[in-house]
Amino acid sequence: MNIFDNISALDFRYYGRNERIFHKLQPYLSENAMIKYMAKVEAALTKTLAKKGVCSKKIADEVEKATKKITAEEVYQEEDKLKHNIRALVNCIQRKVSDEAKPFVHFTTTSHDIIATADAARYKKFTENVLIPKLIEFEKTLIMLALKEKNTLQVGRTHGQHAVPITFGFALAQYVSRFGRSIIQIKKTGNNLRGKIAGAVGSYNASSLFFNNPVEFERDVLSELNLKASPISTQIPEAEFMSSYIHSIVEGFGVIANLADDMRHLQRSEILEVAEVFGAKQVGSSTMPQKRNPINFENVKSMWKAFMPRIVTLYMDQISEHQRDLTNSASLRFVPEILTAFYLSVSRLNRTMKNLVVDKENLRKNFDMNKGLIVAEPLYILLAAKGHPDAHEIVRQLTLKAQSSKKSLTEIIKKEKSLQPYLKKFNKKQLEIISNPEKYVGIASKKAESACKFWKKELEI
């Protein structure tokens, strides 16, 4: 099949053609990976049987060797006949071992022991080996930027309106903090995915035919795969380990979508405080050659819109009748898509933020626009502190006056007689802020620094 015959844009566009990304994700999130991991679970099972003396070590070795040769192609061909994917896998392994070894393949387990355990193992490893390192790489980029711009004056914006000053590094630091927390959550929930070797309905019916302590047997099989067992299982592990993991992914996706959206708006023609770097040969628009579009920021937001709603599937999959109905089977096969989309979006945003163009001139120009009004807040507060009985209202009125007369609020204040008794009580620093709104930046820079410092330490980066 030609790659462009695929239906999913992940396969033909975002992952399939990007060699670097393909090599990162294929070993965990492709179907080849799934087959490989299921074979690994079967190998771990027989190995543990041997350790427990149920079969010989020779048999375990034989099975392990066989599992390493399993290909997706042969399993799928066998499944075409049997209409049962795990029985197909088992048959394929059995064909590669001696008659003596055959019975100990898949011994005492049910299909979903293998599937759930393989999924947990591959997502856990993916999280550990591929996802977290990428998230940390991005966190480093954010920290680098936040520190670099910690003193870069920017007008703070609420409701899309100029409010009071911050620094651009402070604005970025909120993402350092929020994304740092997401990394921790993803690490924790990814690391906590659970396998199960508890049999058809979870009560160890089959394994207890052979083991006095089948829970211990389960623990031993899973520890071969570096996994813990679901505290209790039916045919499936407790669903919430997976839904919590995907929640943490989707929540992290929300954080980067927010960042992308923020940057996208800061790149608006009228604002243009930041911009994506633009290749010399890159085309902005097929018809408007002058355009420089924030296509990477837009892509991240768009991917979030495409993948965030899929969490609803996970919540619906929490409901499985009795010891399980199979209505979570096909749906679980789409989980790797969510992981892929998140990885892709973090990668893309990392590349984009790393090369972010920060236009200090425009930052200053935008700041200056309403500079004259910014002092409204400190003025009102200082007036109040100095005893003015109705500070908010008087400042509101003076602001309207400043706007209609196109004068700066500072000027107007200085001429407003009724305020003079209060202004006299202002100390030097306070008077300075009233005259120089750019000083009214609170502890933006320090806060950016402390957030970065915290996460560097927390993540050991």
Added chain:
Amino acid sequence: MNIFDNISALDFRYYGRNERIFHKLQPYLSENAMIKYMAKVEAALTKTLAKKGVCSKKIADEVEKATKKITAEEVYQEEDKLKHNIRALVNCIQRKVSDEAKPFVHFTTTSHDIIATADAARYKKFTENVLIPKLIEFEKTLIMLALKEKNTLQVGRTHGQHAVPITFGFALAQYVSRFGRSIIQIKKTGNNLRGKIAGAVGSYNASSLFFNNPVEFERDVLSELNLKASPISTQIPEAEFMSSYIHSIVEGFGVIANLADDMRHLQRSEILEVAEVFGAKQVGSSTMPQKRNPINFENVKSMWKAFMPRIVTLYMDQISEHQRDLTNSASLRFVPEILTAFYLSVSRLNRTMKNLVVDKENLRKNFDMNKGLIVAEPLYILLAAKGHPDAHEIVRQLTLKAQSSKKSLTEIIKKEKSLQPYLKKFNKKQLEIISNPEKYVGIASKKAESACKFWKKELEI
């Protein structure tokens, strides 16, 4: 790339390996199809330019010929350089035509004129040529079954509790009716997908350089593709033609998910009124050889859980800033997945229902279980009609008595003195129903018939 290296279960499992389905969907829903349709739009554009005298017919022919040779591979290679997919397509076409023809490729249009129009054209054709025929095939299966079983007595169930009798054909007829309506909706909304050739911001800026009536020009280009224009466009057509289409798909998906769920429950061990047919070599469970699982019904429900939530993306994509932000670009690339999943599920359910095993013995057995209580409803109503002042309460009490004494309600009624004056007023047919609950089936059979008749006519099948 090996098929099993893919991430999406659609690509590696459900669509990619099923030759019959692959050949149905690839021409519309793959990326190859998208490139092909975009090239078609470019051809239609130049063709119309020639008709309007902007360029020669020779040029239009040259361009059309070139567009037919376009491959996804070359377009993607070009995009790798330019980072712009439509400019890449245009370059690829231009390379294949004379210098004289080059300027008239993509003439006056913006990228999204091509993309939106191609999407509308391929989804519309897919709906018409592939989806609707499959939906009708399934509707026929349902009609066939509903008519076949129109007289098959079944206990009606509400709240999972035995209520009053119906026929199994009547139960199926609700799906004939609901799915019939879905077909009409999908046909209507699919047929109403809109293209646009209105330029970068939708006000025909470029095309009005050359045409006095650029709306007419747009109409002519689109009519080459059998499409109508969005009434007004920005860079994109009005979003609601697409969201309404996907709503109708998702709503149809809900109908079949309901049917699948219904059948799944009727196949429960304790009920077993229907069953999926089971291949002689098929394996039910990897460890419980006796199991016969409703895996196809389960699969349909599971696919619904995986795809229904994706409608939320379409609703979010209704919001696009000003003349458009690009945050609906990546997300729109995932629409074919929804169409694929729906087609797959209808196909699967069609195969399964066609071969549905209906177990009349069990239908009867289940009916008989609470047969003695079924007469409660007609009794209460008839008593009321004959003047009993508190019919519901007396019947409720007698029912409790029947349950505790394990007698049939009919027996108890006949011995209940206080009822005799009323029972005397019952006519023959009414008395018969009180004694033979299976007669209390209303017009189930007739209603099944009339629903089938209606939809046969409506859909001309």
Added chain:
Amino acid sequence: MNIFDNISALDFRYYGRNERIFHKLQPYLSENAMIKYMAKVEAALTKTLAKKGVCSKKIADEVEKATKKITAEEVYQEEDKLKHNIRALVNCIQRKVSDEAKPFVHFTTTSHDIIATADAARYKKFTENVLIPKLIEFEKTLIMLALKEKNTLQVGRTHGQHAVPITFGFALAQYVSRFGRSIIQIKKTGNNLRGKIAGAVGSYNASSLFFNNPVEFERDVLSELNLKASPISTQIPEAEFMSSYIHSIVEGFGVIANLADDMRHLQRSEILEVAEVFGAKQVGSSTMPQKRNPINFENVKSMWKAFMPRIVTLYMDQISEHQRDLTNSASLRFVPEILTAFYLSVSRLNRTMKNLVVDKENLRKNFDMNKGLIVAEPLYILLAAKGHPDAHEIVRQLTLKAQSSKKSLTEIIKKEKSLQPYLKKFNKKQLEIISNPEKYVGIASKKAESACKFWKKELEI
């Protein structure tokens, strides 16, 4: 209960305290309304029984009179005892009629006959009497604005970037068109809500004890309420009439959310092309007196975020087992919230748009910002049309040059030797556009006009 003891912000804040809105919605969407409508259904039922000769007209009159006296209080008190809301309603009615009339209350129907029919009737009337008039009022506001501003030059924006010119009226016209279509959809689906009088499992078991044609009986009862019957029912009508209705509501909500979002961004400090009118006593911020926030636009977007996802409930409620499980009972009680939120948001947006401040100075200022580059598109297209072999690329390069040299593209073009042979071929109008980018507005004004004209006629307004 004090109004502020309520949990829902609809009840204590948005609807409950707004007298005008309260009086519009209470008669349809409150629980009092629901009880009233259910009583109406019971009255229609007995009335039809009388017409069919099953009971006397006197009885029907008695029942009708009784139903008019029913209060929510008494029904709920009765329900507290019985734990069954419809039996409670029936008891309350029966208490108010003669013994002779009692049996004919609720005769042959099941609870959900009453509930589903009452819901359909009240939502239909609400749509017709309250919602559609409000939607049309808003459509009129939009048309008024679009026509008023049809010639107001505005820079078109894609990706948040200045693209090519439009008019502000044209920008608004897309909402005239999209919202117009929404009105039609809501009207159609609201008008098409269906009742049912088909009994406990939908096969008319009870009513066929008395009528040869129970379908006709159902039709007659429903026509008293100006409703049509669900084509087929189980215990419930076909779910898709309701899900389609709510889809059309949610889709319309998406349109106004987009408009609100658009305006919100146009009110940004750096753009400020429009602004919400601001009361003389209104407070912008509790701490920044200078702020003028787009709080109404924000509210509309926020309400959309709170209510759009609830459509998922409707899709889940399509699935009901066999002749019905009751898991759609509580969830259906929340449908009025969606209708309320939509009505509130349209009302709010109507008020806000009616008084929209359009700042023509800023519109012009923003337009002028990149005026020098806007000609890139027409230039490239005209060069191509005049035979330039690589028009897009040359214009792209000149644009970069213009940007780096801070000159206007027009200037640079005029000095670029290689272009002179082509420029000579431009006609007068074409040369004019190259020099006066504000003329490059396509048919924006005309298109705004035609959209308004179309919807005025279509909606007869």
Added chain:
Amino acid sequence: MNIFDNISALDFRYYGRNERIFHKLQPYLSENAMIKYMAKVEAALTKTLAKKGVCSKKIADEVEKATKKITAEEVYQEEDKLKHNIRALVNCIQRKVSDEAKPFVHFTTTSHDIIATADAARYKKFTENVLIPKLIEFEKTLIMLALKEKNTLQVGRTHGQHAVPITFGFALAQYVSRFGRSIIQIKKTGNNLRGKIAGAVGSYNASSLFFNNPVEFERDVLSELNLKASPISTQIPEAEFMSSYIHSIVEGFGVIANLADDMRHLQRSEILEVAEVFGAKQVGSSTMPQKRNPINFENVKSMWKAFMPRIVTLYMDQISEHQRDLTNSASLRFVPEILTAFYLSVSRLNRTMKNLVVDKENLRKNFDMNKGLIVAEPLYILLAAKGHPDAHEIVRQLTLKAQSSKKSLTEIIKKEKSLQPYLKKFNKKQLEIISNPEKYVGIASKKAESACKFWKKELEI
């Protein structure tokens, strides 16, 4: 306003009329509660100002006293004039204090400092004081039931099909475990909700006019309310503390929805292993007096369908532009609805499970239905273990034979010559299981016990 004039079913039906529940939730989740908590935040603020020497203790006492008198009515009346809810609150407080105290009300804070902190405080307290105790009460009920039924034989069901045996206590134990984990998560995320006193854009602009360490000041104010600060804030705290909290609620809701669904199906007429207890005067159906419906289980599932999708709002609310847009303001007002619905559903399910009727006769009857086939699994595994080369296939065939001949698999096995050599190798216990399928229950009972023991200890109950 009459309670039945409300729109939300929570207000008029589920919460508003249930005195016990009303008194539990009103102090945290009503608007009166919100106003009360916001006033508390204002009091904590001035108290801390006094501690820091910015104002006198007398002033702080005055303010605290005033805040305790604040009513929702007066605040809303003031808001009607100002169109700003927090300024309204501040005005109301100021009116109740001396001129000297006035300036120190709301001093240095922004509206959302008060709102976000009040929300965090009330949800945290609600979680601690009301929700968690209720969840634990329910967990106790589950533990009680799981232990009581730990030895009650039940057929395990997968795919709705009889699989291998479990005990009913084991089936319940999965909910003990899953719900136990949910309690921990809700406790953790509820306890971790964060406030903020960081001013208009989060950089402490105003408070740093007065404090060298405004972060410490924030910490001190919040510690008065037993809260921690968001690590970094913009105008709003980091959104993920709230989205994680609601995720844990929704995930817990999924667990109880699964339990409710499970029970609902076990109450099916054909299964009837459990049933909701039914009041002597309760009405099952308005028209079918014999019905006993699982209305409470259905209600829980229905509420889950109505509220689960609302998590999507929280994910959308993670996106807030720059230092905040206000599009999360209205939407946040609906969070109490989710908490209310969850509390109601847990309460209802607790009542229902506490009185669950467990029908041992039916449990046994259902078990016996396919008793003859249950041994298929142990037989296949034991045969394999004893060296049979194709155990799964032979057992599959014998099972088909058993089914067609209506004999028990045990009988057939004993007569199957080819198996005799293997059967001889079975030990006594193994032979016993083959003959007595009810012994094939694994460690169901023990596992139920250990799960209950674990959670008793973990939750200290």
